[in-house]
Amino acid sequence: MDVLVVGDANPDLVLRGDVRPRFGQAEQLLTGADLVLGGSAAITAAGCARLGLSTTLLTALGDDVFGAITRQRLEERGVALLLARTAPEIPTGLSVILTPDDDDRSILTLPGTIPALRPEDVTDEHLAATRHVHVASLYLQPGLAAGLAGVFARARAAGVTTSLDTNWDPAERWDSIEDILAHTDVFLPNANELRAVTGEQDVDRAAAKLVARGTTVVMKNGAAGARAWGPDGESSAPGRTVEVAxxxxxxxxxxxxxxxxxxxxxxxxxxxxxxxAAGSLSTRAAGGTAAQATRADLEA
Known part of the structure:
Protein backbone atom coordinates (compact mmCIF):
# COMPACT_ATOMS: atom_id res chain seq x y z
CA MET A 1 0.00 0.00 0.00
CA ASP A 2 0.97 3.63 -0.43
CA VAL A 3 -0.64 4.86 2.79
CA LEU A 4 -1.62 3.21 6.06
CA VAL A 5 -4.03 5.54 7.87
CA VAL A 6 -4.51 4.81 11.57
CA GLY A 7 -7.36 6.18 13.64
CA ASP A 8 -11.06 6.89 13.93
CA ALA A 9 -13.93 5.81 11.72
CA ASN A 10 -17.63 6.34 12.41
CA PRO A 11 -20.78 7.76 10.84
CA ASP A 12 -21.40 11.51 11.00
CA LEU A 13 -24.99 12.67 11.31
CA VAL A 14 -24.88 16.18 9.82
CA LEU A 15 -27.87 18.34 10.78
CA ARG A 16 -28.43 21.79 9.23
CA GLY A 17 -30.72 24.71 9.93
CA ASP A 18 -32.31 25.50 13.30
CA VAL A 19 -29.97 23.24 15.26
CA ARG A 20 -29.25 25.19 18.46
CA PRO A 21 -31.15 23.12 21.05
CA ARG A 22 -33.95 24.69 23.03
CA PHE A 23 -34.87 22.41 25.90
CA GLY A 24 -38.31 22.03 27.42
CA GLN A 25 -39.38 19.51 24.74
CA ALA A 26 -39.45 22.20 22.04
CA GLU A 27 -39.58 20.71 18.55
CA GLN A 28 -37.41 22.37 15.92
CA LEU A 29 -37.47 21.95 12.13
CA LEU A 30 -34.29 21.28 10.17
CA THR A 31 -33.41 22.25 6.62
CA GLY A 32 -31.24 19.19 5.99
CA ALA A 33 -29.85 15.97 7.41
CA ASP A 34 -27.25 13.53 6.05
CA LEU A 35 -25.72 10.35 7.45
CA VAL A 36 -22.21 10.24 6.01
CA LEU A 37 -18.78 8.72 6.58
CA GLY A 38 -17.03 10.43 9.47
CA GLY A 39 -13.87 10.28 11.52
CA SER A 40 -10.74 12.21 10.59
CA ALA A 41 -8.80 9.06 9.72
CA ALA A 42 -11.63 7.60 7.64
CA ILE A 43 -12.15 10.81 5.66
CA THR A 44 -8.42 11.15 5.06
CA ALA A 45 -8.26 7.53 3.89
CA ALA A 46 -11.21 8.05 1.53
CA GLY A 47 -9.51 11.16 0.14
CA CYS A 48 -6.24 9.31 -0.42
CA ALA A 49 -8.02 6.50 -2.25
CA ARG A 50 -9.94 9.04 -4.36
CA LEU A 51 -6.58 10.52 -5.38
CA GLY A 52 -5.33 7.16 -6.61
CA LEU A 53 -3.28 6.03 -3.63
CA SER A 54 -3.46 2.40 -2.51
CA THR A 55 -4.91 3.06 0.93
CA THR A 56 -5.59 0.94 4.01
CA LEU A 57 -7.34 2.14 7.16
CA LEU A 58 -6.51 0.55 10.51
CA THR A 59 -9.42 1.29 12.83
CA ALA A 60 -11.84 -0.22 15.34
CA LEU A 61 -15.56 -0.74 14.68
CA GLY A 62 -18.38 -2.35 16.61
CA ASP A 63 -20.61 -5.17 15.37
CA ASP A 64 -23.64 -2.92 15.00
CA VAL A 65 -25.55 -0.89 12.43
CA PHE A 66 -23.19 2.09 12.64
CA GLY A 67 -20.22 -0.23 12.13
CA ALA A 68 -21.92 -1.79 9.10
CA ILE A 69 -22.61 1.65 7.59
CA THR A 70 -18.99 2.69 8.13
CA ARG A 71 -17.62 -0.48 6.52
CA GLN A 72 -19.91 -0.04 3.52
CA ARG A 73 -18.95 3.60 2.98
CA LEU A 74 -15.23 2.80 3.15
CA GLU A 75 -15.53 -0.14 0.77
CA GLU A 76 -17.48 2.05 -1.69
CA ARG A 77 -14.55 4.46 -1.70
CA GLY A 78 -11.90 1.82 -2.33
CA VAL A 79 -10.35 1.83 1.14
CA ALA A 80 -9.04 -1.51 2.43
CA LEU A 81 -9.79 -2.20 6.09
CA LEU A 82 -7.73 -3.61 8.95
CA LEU A 83 -9.91 -3.97 12.05
CA ALA A 84 -8.52 -4.08 15.57
CA ARG A 85 -10.18 -6.49 17.98
CA THR A 86 -12.62 -4.86 20.41
CA ALA A 87 -14.97 -6.00 23.15
CA PRO A 88 -18.30 -7.04 21.57
CA GLU A 89 -20.35 -4.79 23.84
CA ILE A 90 -18.61 -1.57 22.72
CA PRO A 91 -20.65 0.30 20.08
CA THR A 92 -19.23 2.03 17.03
CA GLY A 93 -18.57 5.72 17.65
CA LEU A 94 -20.90 8.39 16.31
CA SER A 95 -20.66 12.15 15.75
CA VAL A 96 -23.61 14.51 15.46
CA ILE A 97 -22.64 17.72 13.68
CA LEU A 98 -24.92 20.71 14.22
CA THR A 99 -24.56 23.28 11.44
CA PRO A 100 -26.61 26.47 11.88
CA ASP A 101 -27.26 28.91 9.05
CA ASP A 102 -24.39 31.20 10.12
CA ASP A 103 -21.76 28.61 9.02
CA ASP A 104 -20.58 27.87 12.56
CA ARG A 105 -20.87 24.30 13.81
CA SER A 106 -20.84 22.16 16.92
CA ILE A 107 -19.83 18.50 17.17
CA LEU A 108 -21.18 15.96 19.65
CA THR A 109 -19.27 12.66 19.70
CA LEU A 110 -19.96 9.27 21.27
CA PRO A 111 -16.45 7.74 21.50
CA GLY A 112 -17.57 4.08 21.37
CA THR A 113 -14.82 2.11 19.60
CA ILE A 114 -12.81 5.21 18.67
CA PRO A 115 -10.39 4.91 21.66
CA ALA A 116 -9.94 1.15 21.20
CA LEU A 117 -6.75 1.22 19.09
CA ARG A 118 -3.47 0.37 20.80
CA PRO A 119 0.14 0.83 19.62
CA GLU A 120 0.57 -2.92 19.22
CA ASP A 121 -2.22 -2.94 16.63
CA VAL A 122 0.28 -1.32 14.24
CA THR A 123 2.52 -4.31 13.59
CA ASP A 124 5.93 -4.52 11.94
CA GLU A 125 4.21 -6.43 9.12
CA HIS A 126 1.91 -3.46 8.51
CA LEU A 127 4.88 -1.09 8.43
CA ALA A 128 6.80 -3.32 6.04
CA ALA A 129 3.87 -3.17 3.60
CA THR A 130 3.44 0.60 3.32
CA ARG A 131 5.28 3.72 2.17
CA HIS A 132 3.69 6.13 4.63
CA VAL A 133 1.79 6.07 7.96
CA HIS A 134 -0.70 8.80 8.85
CA VAL A 135 -2.35 9.03 12.28
CA ALA A 136 -5.43 11.15 13.03
CA SER A 137 -7.54 12.21 16.04
CA LEU A 138 -4.77 11.61 18.55
CA TYR A 139 -6.60 13.13 21.52
CA LEU A 140 -9.60 10.83 21.03
CA GLN A 141 -7.28 7.81 21.31
CA PRO A 142 -5.25 7.97 24.53
CA GLY A 143 -4.27 4.31 24.36
CA LEU A 144 -2.73 4.73 20.91
CA ALA A 145 -1.19 8.07 21.87
CA ALA A 146 0.64 6.56 24.83
CA GLY A 147 2.78 4.42 22.54
CA LEU A 148 2.69 6.31 19.23
CA ALA A 149 6.24 7.62 19.59
CA GLY A 150 7.39 4.01 19.54
CA VAL A 151 5.23 3.21 16.51
CA PHE A 152 6.67 6.15 14.58
CA ALA A 153 10.20 5.23 15.64
CA ARG A 154 9.63 1.72 14.26
CA ALA A 155 8.24 3.24 11.06
CA ARG A 156 11.32 5.40 10.56
CA ALA A 157 13.59 2.45 11.19
CA ALA A 158 11.70 0.63 8.43
CA GLY A 159 12.13 3.55 6.01
CA VAL A 160 8.47 4.58 6.28
CA THR A 161 7.56 8.29 6.46
CA THR A 162 5.05 9.53 9.04
CA SER A 163 2.47 12.27 9.52
CA LEU A 164 0.18 13.32 12.35
CA ASP A 165 -3.05 15.31 12.62
CA THR A 166 -3.99 15.57 16.29
CA ASN A 167 -7.33 17.32 15.63
CA TRP A 168 -8.90 19.18 18.54
CA ASP A 169 -8.50 17.99 22.13
CA PRO A 170 -12.07 17.80 23.55
CA ALA A 171 -10.66 18.04 27.09
CA GLU A 172 -8.52 21.04 26.04
CA ARG A 173 -5.64 19.75 28.15
CA TRP A 174 -3.31 19.47 25.14
CA ASP A 175 -1.03 16.90 26.71
CA SER A 176 2.52 17.18 25.44
CA ILE A 177 3.28 15.30 22.23
CA GLU A 178 6.96 16.25 22.02
CA ASP A 179 8.02 12.60 22.15
CA ILE A 180 5.76 11.78 19.20
CA LEU A 181 6.78 14.82 17.13
CA ALA A 182 10.43 13.79 17.57
CA HIS A 183 9.65 10.90 15.20
CA THR A 184 7.09 12.70 12.99
CA ASP A 185 8.03 13.82 9.49
CA VAL A 186 4.99 16.06 8.94
CA PHE A 187 2.65 17.67 11.49
CA LEU A 188 -0.70 18.79 9.99
CA PRO A 189 -2.55 21.10 12.43
CA ASN A 190 -4.84 24.04 11.86
CA ALA A 191 -3.78 27.39 13.33
CA ASN A 192 -5.56 26.95 16.66
CA GLU A 193 -4.21 23.43 17.12
CA LEU A 194 -0.67 24.62 16.35
CA ARG A 195 -0.99 27.32 19.00
CA ALA A 196 -2.44 24.93 21.57
CA VAL A 197 0.15 22.19 21.05
CA THR A 198 3.12 24.57 21.30
CA GLY A 199 1.79 27.13 23.78
CA GLU A 200 2.77 29.90 21.34
CA GLN A 201 0.20 32.41 20.07
CA ASP A 202 2.27 33.46 17.07
CA VAL A 203 2.10 30.68 14.44
CA ASP A 204 5.52 31.52 13.01
CA ARG A 205 7.16 31.11 16.41
CA ALA A 206 5.10 27.98 17.06
CA ALA A 207 6.17 26.40 13.78
CA ALA A 208 9.81 27.42 14.25
CA LYS A 209 9.85 25.63 17.60
CA LEU A 210 8.79 22.36 15.93
CA VAL A 211 10.94 22.74 12.82
CA ALA A 212 13.99 23.15 15.08
CA ARG A 213 13.25 19.64 16.35
CA GLY A 214 13.07 18.16 12.85
CA THR A 215 9.35 18.22 12.04
CA THR A 216 7.91 19.85 8.92
CA VAL A 217 4.77 21.82 9.85
CA VAL A 218 1.94 22.11 7.33
CA MET A 219 -0.83 24.34 8.65
CA LYS A 220 -4.40 24.43 7.36
CA ASN A 221 -5.33 28.09 7.13
CA GLY A 222 -9.05 27.95 6.32
CA ALA A 223 -10.19 29.88 3.26
CA ALA A 224 -6.71 31.43 3.06
CA GLY A 225 -5.26 28.05 2.04
CA ALA A 226 -2.11 26.67 3.64
CA ARG A 227 1.26 27.55 5.10
CA ALA A 228 4.26 25.27 5.55
CA TRP A 229 7.53 25.54 7.44
CA GLY A 230 10.39 23.09 7.05
CA PRO A 231 14.13 22.64 6.54
CA ASP A 232 13.86 24.31 3.11
CA GLY A 233 12.09 27.39 4.45
CA GLU A 234 8.51 28.65 4.40
CA SER A 235 5.88 28.42 1.67
CA SER A 236 2.18 29.14 1.27
CA ALA A 237 -0.67 28.28 -1.07
CA PRO A 238 -4.06 29.93 -1.66
CA GLY A 239 -7.41 28.31 -1.09
CA ARG A 240 -9.89 27.94 -3.95
CA THR A 241 -13.12 29.91 -4.29
CA VAL A 242 -16.03 27.47 -4.20
CA GLU A 243 -19.68 27.54 -3.21
CA VAL A 244 -19.50 26.03 0.28
CA ALA A 245 -22.15 23.48 1.28
CA ALA A 277 -7.23 22.74 -3.45
CA ALA A 278 -8.35 19.36 -2.07
CA GLY A 279 -9.58 20.94 1.15
CA SER A 280 -11.48 23.66 -0.71
CA LEU A 281 -13.12 21.33 -3.22
CA SER A 282 -14.33 18.96 -0.50
CA THR A 283 -16.68 21.63 0.90
CA ARG A 284 -18.95 21.57 -2.16
CA ALA A 285 -21.28 18.88 -0.76
CA ALA A 286 -22.59 17.67 2.62
CA GLY A 287 -20.25 15.45 4.61
CA GLY A 288 -16.53 14.96 4.26
CA THR A 289 -16.29 12.63 1.25
CA ALA A 290 -19.06 13.35 -1.29
CA ALA A 291 -17.11 16.07 -3.12
CA GLN A 292 -13.51 14.99 -2.54
CA ALA A 293 -11.07 15.88 -5.29
CA THR A 294 -9.69 13.52 -7.93
CA ARG A 295 -6.10 13.50 -9.14
CA ALA A 296 -7.27 15.25 -12.34
CA ASP A 297 -8.87 18.01 -10.25
CA LEU A 298 -5.59 18.72 -8.47
CA GLU A 299 -3.38 18.46 -11.53
CA ALA A 300 -5.66 21.01 -13.22
Whole structure:
Protein backbone atom coordinates (compact mmCIF):
# COMPACT_ATOMS: atom_id res chain seq x y z
CA MET A 1 0.00 0.00 0.00
CA ASP A 2 0.97 3.63 -0.43
CA VAL A 3 -0.64 4.86 2.79
CA LEU A 4 -1.62 3.21 6.06
CA VAL A 5 -4.03 5.54 7.87
CA VAL A 6 -4.51 4.81 11.57
CA GLY A 7 -7.36 6.18 13.64
CA ASP A 8 -11.06 6.89 13.93
CA ALA A 9 -13.93 5.81 11.72
CA ASN A 10 -17.63 6.34 12.41
CA PRO A 11 -20.78 7.76 10.84
CA ASP A 12 -21.40 11.51 11.00
CA LEU A 13 -24.99 12.67 11.31
CA VAL A 14 -24.88 16.18 9.82
CA LEU A 15 -27.87 18.34 10.78
CA ARG A 16 -28.43 21.79 9.23
CA GLY A 17 -30.72 24.71 9.93
CA ASP A 18 -32.31 25.50 13.30
CA VAL A 19 -29.97 23.24 15.26
CA ARG A 20 -29.25 25.19 18.46
CA PRO A 21 -31.15 23.12 21.05
CA ARG A 22 -33.95 24.69 23.03
CA PHE A 23 -34.87 22.41 25.90
CA GLY A 24 -38.31 22.03 27.42
CA GLN A 25 -39.38 19.51 24.74
CA ALA A 26 -39.45 22.20 22.04
CA GLU A 27 -39.58 20.71 18.55
CA GLN A 28 -37.41 22.37 15.92
CA LEU A 29 -37.47 21.95 12.13
CA LEU A 30 -34.29 21.28 10.17
CA THR A 31 -33.41 22.25 6.62
CA GLY A 32 -31.24 19.19 5.99
CA ALA A 33 -29.85 15.97 7.41
CA ASP A 34 -27.25 13.53 6.05
CA LEU A 35 -25.72 10.35 7.45
CA VAL A 36 -22.21 10.24 6.01
CA LEU A 37 -18.78 8.72 6.58
CA GLY A 38 -17.03 10.43 9.47
CA GLY A 39 -13.87 10.28 11.52
CA SER A 40 -10.74 12.21 10.59
CA ALA A 41 -8.80 9.06 9.72
CA ALA A 42 -11.63 7.60 7.64
CA ILE A 43 -12.15 10.81 5.66
CA THR A 44 -8.42 11.15 5.06
CA ALA A 45 -8.26 7.53 3.89
CA ALA A 46 -11.21 8.05 1.53
CA GLY A 47 -9.51 11.16 0.14
CA CYS A 48 -6.24 9.31 -0.42
CA ALA A 49 -8.02 6.50 -2.25
CA ARG A 50 -9.94 9.04 -4.36
CA LEU A 51 -6.58 10.52 -5.38
CA GLY A 52 -5.33 7.16 -6.61
CA LEU A 53 -3.28 6.03 -3.63
CA SER A 54 -3.46 2.40 -2.51
CA THR A 55 -4.91 3.06 0.93
CA THR A 56 -5.59 0.94 4.01
CA LEU A 57 -7.34 2.14 7.16
CA LEU A 58 -6.51 0.55 10.51
CA THR A 59 -9.42 1.29 12.83
CA ALA A 60 -11.84 -0.22 15.34
CA LEU A 61 -15.56 -0.74 14.68
CA GLY A 62 -18.38 -2.35 16.61
CA ASP A 63 -20.61 -5.17 15.37
CA ASP A 64 -23.64 -2.92 15.00
CA VAL A 65 -25.55 -0.89 12.43
CA PHE A 66 -23.19 2.09 12.64
CA GLY A 67 -20.22 -0.23 12.13
CA ALA A 68 -21.92 -1.79 9.10
CA ILE A 69 -22.61 1.65 7.59
CA THR A 70 -18.99 2.69 8.13
CA ARG A 71 -17.62 -0.48 6.52
CA GLN A 72 -19.91 -0.04 3.52
CA ARG A 73 -18.95 3.60 2.98
CA LEU A 74 -15.23 2.80 3.15
CA GLU A 75 -15.53 -0.14 0.77
CA GLU A 76 -17.48 2.05 -1.69
CA ARG A 77 -14.55 4.46 -1.70
CA GLY A 78 -11.90 1.82 -2.33
CA VAL A 79 -10.35 1.83 1.14
CA ALA A 80 -9.04 -1.51 2.43
CA LEU A 81 -9.79 -2.20 6.09
CA LEU A 82 -7.73 -3.61 8.95
CA LEU A 83 -9.91 -3.97 12.05
CA ALA A 84 -8.52 -4.08 15.57
CA ARG A 85 -10.18 -6.49 17.98
CA THR A 86 -12.62 -4.86 20.41
CA ALA A 87 -14.97 -6.00 23.15
CA PRO A 88 -18.30 -7.04 21.57
CA GLU A 89 -20.35 -4.79 23.84
CA ILE A 90 -18.61 -1.57 22.72
CA PRO A 91 -20.65 0.30 20.08
CA THR A 92 -19.23 2.03 17.03
CA GLY A 93 -18.57 5.72 17.65
CA LEU A 94 -20.90 8.39 16.31
CA SER A 95 -20.66 12.15 15.75
CA VAL A 96 -23.61 14.51 15.46
CA ILE A 97 -22.64 17.72 13.68
CA LEU A 98 -24.92 20.71 14.22
CA THR A 99 -24.56 23.28 11.44
CA PRO A 100 -26.61 26.47 11.88
CA ASP A 101 -27.26 28.91 9.05
CA ASP A 102 -24.39 31.20 10.12
CA ASP A 103 -21.76 28.61 9.02
CA ASP A 104 -20.58 27.87 12.56
CA ARG A 105 -20.87 24.30 13.81
CA SER A 106 -20.84 22.16 16.92
CA ILE A 107 -19.83 18.50 17.17
CA LEU A 108 -21.18 15.96 19.65
CA THR A 109 -19.27 12.66 19.70
CA LEU A 110 -19.96 9.27 21.27
CA PRO A 111 -16.45 7.74 21.50
CA GLY A 112 -17.57 4.08 21.37
CA THR A 113 -14.82 2.11 19.60
CA ILE A 114 -12.81 5.21 18.67
CA PRO A 115 -10.39 4.91 21.66
CA ALA A 116 -9.94 1.15 21.20
CA LEU A 117 -6.75 1.22 19.09
CA ARG A 118 -3.47 0.37 20.80
CA PRO A 119 0.14 0.83 19.62
CA GLU A 120 0.57 -2.92 19.22
CA ASP A 121 -2.22 -2.94 16.63
CA VAL A 122 0.28 -1.32 14.24
CA THR A 123 2.52 -4.31 13.59
CA ASP A 124 5.93 -4.52 11.94
CA GLU A 125 4.21 -6.43 9.12
CA HIS A 126 1.91 -3.46 8.51
CA LEU A 127 4.88 -1.09 8.43
CA ALA A 128 6.80 -3.32 6.04
CA ALA A 129 3.87 -3.17 3.60
CA THR A 130 3.44 0.60 3.32
CA ARG A 131 5.28 3.72 2.17
CA HIS A 132 3.69 6.13 4.63
CA VAL A 133 1.79 6.07 7.96
CA HIS A 134 -0.70 8.80 8.85
CA VAL A 135 -2.35 9.03 12.28
CA ALA A 136 -5.43 11.15 13.03
CA SER A 137 -7.54 12.21 16.04
CA LEU A 138 -4.77 11.61 18.55
CA TYR A 139 -6.60 13.13 21.52
CA LEU A 140 -9.60 10.83 21.03
CA GLN A 141 -7.28 7.81 21.31
CA PRO A 142 -5.25 7.97 24.53
CA GLY A 143 -4.27 4.31 24.36
CA LEU A 144 -2.73 4.73 20.91
CA ALA A 145 -1.19 8.07 21.87
CA ALA A 146 0.64 6.56 24.83
CA GLY A 147 2.78 4.42 22.54
CA LEU A 148 2.69 6.31 19.23
CA ALA A 149 6.24 7.62 19.59
CA GLY A 150 7.39 4.01 19.54
CA VAL A 151 5.23 3.21 16.51
CA PHE A 152 6.67 6.15 14.58
CA ALA A 153 10.20 5.23 15.64
CA ARG A 154 9.63 1.72 14.26
CA ALA A 155 8.24 3.24 11.06
CA ARG A 156 11.32 5.40 10.56
CA ALA A 157 13.59 2.45 11.19
CA ALA A 158 11.70 0.63 8.43
CA GLY A 159 12.13 3.55 6.01
CA VAL A 160 8.47 4.58 6.28
CA THR A 161 7.56 8.29 6.46
CA THR A 162 5.05 9.53 9.04
CA SER A 163 2.47 12.27 9.52
CA LEU A 164 0.18 13.32 12.35
CA ASP A 165 -3.05 15.31 12.62
CA THR A 166 -3.99 15.57 16.29
CA ASN A 167 -7.33 17.32 15.63
CA TRP A 168 -8.90 19.18 18.54
CA ASP A 169 -8.50 17.99 22.13
CA PRO A 170 -12.07 17.80 23.55
CA ALA A 171 -10.66 18.04 27.09
CA GLU A 172 -8.52 21.04 26.04
CA ARG A 173 -5.64 19.75 28.15
CA TRP A 174 -3.31 19.47 25.14
CA ASP A 175 -1.03 16.90 26.71
CA SER A 176 2.52 17.18 25.44
CA ILE A 177 3.28 15.30 22.23
CA GLU A 178 6.96 16.25 22.02
CA ASP A 179 8.02 12.60 22.15
CA ILE A 180 5.76 11.78 19.20
CA LEU A 181 6.78 14.82 17.13
CA ALA A 182 10.43 13.79 17.57
CA HIS A 183 9.65 10.90 15.20
CA THR A 184 7.09 12.70 12.99
CA ASP A 185 8.03 13.82 9.49
CA VAL A 186 4.99 16.06 8.94
CA PHE A 187 2.65 17.67 11.49
CA LEU A 188 -0.70 18.79 9.99
CA PRO A 189 -2.55 21.10 12.43
CA ASN A 190 -4.84 24.04 11.86
CA ALA A 191 -3.78 27.39 13.33
CA ASN A 192 -5.56 26.95 16.66
CA GLU A 193 -4.21 23.43 17.12
CA LEU A 194 -0.67 24.62 16.35
CA ARG A 195 -0.99 27.32 19.00
CA ALA A 196 -2.44 24.93 21.57
CA VAL A 197 0.15 22.19 21.05
CA THR A 198 3.12 24.57 21.30
CA GLY A 199 1.79 27.13 23.78
CA GLU A 200 2.77 29.90 21.34
CA GLN A 201 0.20 32.41 20.07
CA ASP A 202 2.27 33.46 17.07
CA VAL A 203 2.10 30.68 14.44
CA ASP A 204 5.52 31.52 13.01
CA ARG A 205 7.16 31.11 16.41
CA ALA A 206 5.10 27.98 17.06
CA ALA A 207 6.17 26.40 13.78
CA ALA A 208 9.81 27.42 14.25
CA LYS A 209 9.85 25.63 17.60
CA LEU A 210 8.79 22.36 15.93
CA VAL A 211 10.94 22.74 12.82
CA ALA A 212 13.99 23.15 15.08
CA ARG A 213 13.25 19.64 16.35
CA GLY A 214 13.07 18.16 12.85
CA THR A 215 9.35 18.22 12.04
CA THR A 216 7.91 19.85 8.92
CA VAL A 217 4.77 21.82 9.85
CA VAL A 218 1.94 22.11 7.33
CA MET A 219 -0.83 24.34 8.65
CA LYS A 220 -4.40 24.43 7.36
CA ASN A 221 -5.33 28.09 7.13
CA GLY A 222 -9.05 27.95 6.32
CA ALA A 223 -10.19 29.88 3.26
CA ALA A 224 -6.71 31.43 3.06
CA GLY A 225 -5.26 28.05 2.04
CA ALA A 226 -2.11 26.67 3.64
CA ARG A 227 1.26 27.55 5.10
CA ALA A 228 4.26 25.27 5.55
CA TRP A 229 7.53 25.54 7.44
CA GLY A 230 10.39 23.09 7.05
CA PRO A 231 14.13 22.64 6.54
CA ASP A 232 13.86 24.31 3.11
CA GLY A 233 12.09 27.39 4.45
CA GLU A 234 8.51 28.65 4.40
CA SER A 235 5.88 28.42 1.67
CA SER A 236 2.18 29.14 1.27
CA ALA A 237 -0.67 28.28 -1.07
CA PRO A 238 -4.06 29.93 -1.66
CA GLY A 239 -7.41 28.31 -1.09
CA ARG A 240 -9.89 27.94 -3.95
CA THR A 241 -13.12 29.91 -4.29
CA VAL A 242 -16.03 27.47 -4.20
CA GLU A 243 -19.68 27.54 -3.21
CA VAL A 244 -19.50 26.03 0.28
CA ALA A 245 -22.15 23.48 1.28
CA UNK A 246 -20.43 21.94 4.32
CA UNK A 247 -16.93 22.31 5.76
CA UNK A 248 -17.01 18.95 7.59
CA UNK A 249 -13.82 17.01 6.89
CA UNK A 250 -12.17 19.74 4.81
CA UNK A 251 -9.00 19.45 6.89
CA UNK A 252 -8.92 15.70 6.33
CA UNK A 253 -9.27 16.13 2.57
CA UNK A 254 -6.46 18.70 2.85
CA UNK A 255 -4.33 15.98 4.47
CA UNK A 256 -5.09 13.59 1.63
CA UNK A 257 -4.13 16.16 -0.99
CA UNK A 258 -0.83 16.84 0.74
CA UNK A 259 0.02 13.15 1.12
CA UNK A 260 -0.85 12.47 -2.52
CA UNK A 261 1.43 15.28 -3.62
CA UNK A 262 4.36 14.22 -1.49
CA UNK A 263 4.04 10.54 -2.43
CA UNK A 264 3.99 11.63 -6.08
CA UNK A 265 7.38 13.24 -5.47
CA UNK A 266 6.29 16.87 -5.30
CA UNK A 267 8.21 19.30 -3.07
CA UNK A 268 6.37 20.66 -0.03
CA UNK A 269 5.63 23.98 -1.77
CA UNK A 270 3.74 22.17 -4.53
CA UNK A 271 2.15 19.54 -2.27
CA UNK A 272 0.49 22.25 -0.18
CA UNK A 273 -1.10 23.65 -3.37
CA UNK A 274 -2.68 20.23 -3.88
CA UNK A 275 -3.67 20.17 -0.22
CA UNK A 276 -5.33 23.60 -0.28
CA ALA A 277 -7.23 22.74 -3.45
CA ALA A 278 -8.35 19.36 -2.07
CA GLY A 279 -9.58 20.94 1.15
CA SER A 280 -11.48 23.66 -0.71
CA LEU A 281 -13.12 21.33 -3.22
CA SER A 282 -14.33 18.96 -0.50
CA THR A 283 -16.68 21.63 0.90
CA ARG A 284 -18.95 21.57 -2.16
CA ALA A 285 -21.28 18.88 -0.76
CA ALA A 286 -22.59 17.67 2.62
CA GLY A 287 -20.25 15.45 4.61
CA GLY A 288 -16.53 14.96 4.26
CA THR A 289 -16.29 12.63 1.25
CA ALA A 290 -19.06 13.35 -1.29
CA ALA A 291 -17.11 16.07 -3.12
CA GLN A 292 -13.51 14.99 -2.54
CA ALA A 293 -11.07 15.88 -5.29
CA THR A 294 -9.69 13.52 -7.93
CA ARG A 295 -6.10 13.50 -9.14
CA ALA A 296 -7.27 15.25 -12.34
CA ASP A 297 -8.87 18.01 -10.25
CA LEU A 298 -5.59 18.72 -8.47
CA GLU A 299 -3.38 18.46 -11.53
CA ALA A 300 -5.66 21.01 -13.22
Missing amino acids: DTTGAGDSFNAGFLAGRLAGLPVAEAIRWAA
